Amino acid sequence: MSGNLVPASRFSTESWVKNSRFIATIGPAFSVTEAREFIAGIAQDYIDATHNVPAYVIGSGTSITAHSSDNGEPSGTAGKPALSILLGSGLGDTVLVITRFFGGTKLGTGGLVKAYSNAARSAVEGVPKAKKISVHQASLKCPYSIYERLLRLIKLHNGLNIKESFSEQVRIDFLLPISHVPSLQAEVSELSSGQLSVIIQKEILVALQPVNIAEDKSRYA
Known part of the structure; x- marks a missing residue:
């Protein structure tokens, strides 16, 4: 472990x-x-x-x-x-x-x-176990037409604590592992034809990312 x-x-x-x-x-x-x-x-x-x-x-x-x-x-x-x-x-x-x-x-x-x-x-x-990781607090505003596709992208990039608010546009707030920032930015830009980008608000040193682990019980014998 x-x-x-x-x-x-x-x-x-x-x-x-x-x-x-x-x-x-x-x-x-x-x-x-x-x-x-x-x-x-x-x-x-x-x-x-x-x-x-x-x-x-x-x-x-x-x-x-x-x-x-x-x-x-x-x-x-x-x-x-x-x-x-x-x-x-x-x-x-x-x-x-x-x-x-x-x-x-x-x-x-x-x-x-x-x-x-x-x-x-x-x-x-x-x-239940979780992995301690460094993340950015991030947000993204988008039109309803691509909202669901963007949400899937965020989840594919291990976005955490995802919160959504709805008005004229959709705002998505989430925590994003630092290592995923460049790739998510690139995919968001491609999906929106360069019109959207992820807004990085601040770095948070610790977040918990759930993991599934098969415990080796012999470790505790």
């Missing part, structure tokens, strides 16, 4: 171990501040939980900031195994919180490590 992959959105899984309920919630975070806000939000959502165990990896590849906490569980039995799963997943810019509602039966050191590892693994494997 490439290191520039991140969770596409917030995602949760749930499991039960000897009457203890585990909820693993994972999502994207592009800074330590965002990760801490995510963790605080989960703690508020599950304010009555016995433990809310956080782990995060900000950055990707060899340039990362990693953190975890056992949040009251015995040292090394919760946050560390969760973080280990994150680091082994290849995901970057990822925050994970595993919530536990104690069910009355102690799991022991080995049982806790296994339970938190399995909860983290389930979240990492199940979360």
Whole structure:
């Protein structure tokens, strides 16, 4: 799995171990501040939980900031195994919180490590993945006669977050991967006989482009 992959959105899984309920919630975070806000939000959502165990990896590849906490569980039995799963997943810019509602039966050191590892693994494997890319915020105005053909072109060039507004002409606002700008400009010009061009408004450093990946579960064993 490439290191520039991140969770596409917030995602949760749930499991039960000897009457203890585990909820693993994972999502994207592009800074330590965002990760801490995510963790605080989960703690508020599950304010009555016995433990809310956080782990995060900000950055990707060899340039990362990693953190975890056992949040009251015995040292090394919760946050560390969760973080280990994150680091082994290849995901970057990822925050994970595993919530536990104690069910009355102690799991022991080995049982806790296994339970938190399995909860983290389930979240990492199940979360939809996205690719982190650099894009331009762009727009295009066109007559209705070629609107549908232009919309198809934008989608073929991996346009994201496409929004349309209709008046005398159609306005299309979208995010366009930087590498696709020259080719889309050329095709728009050709389609409109040189009358139209894509207006580049500003560069955005990060956008999420959904991808489909066949997970190799052996990675998390």
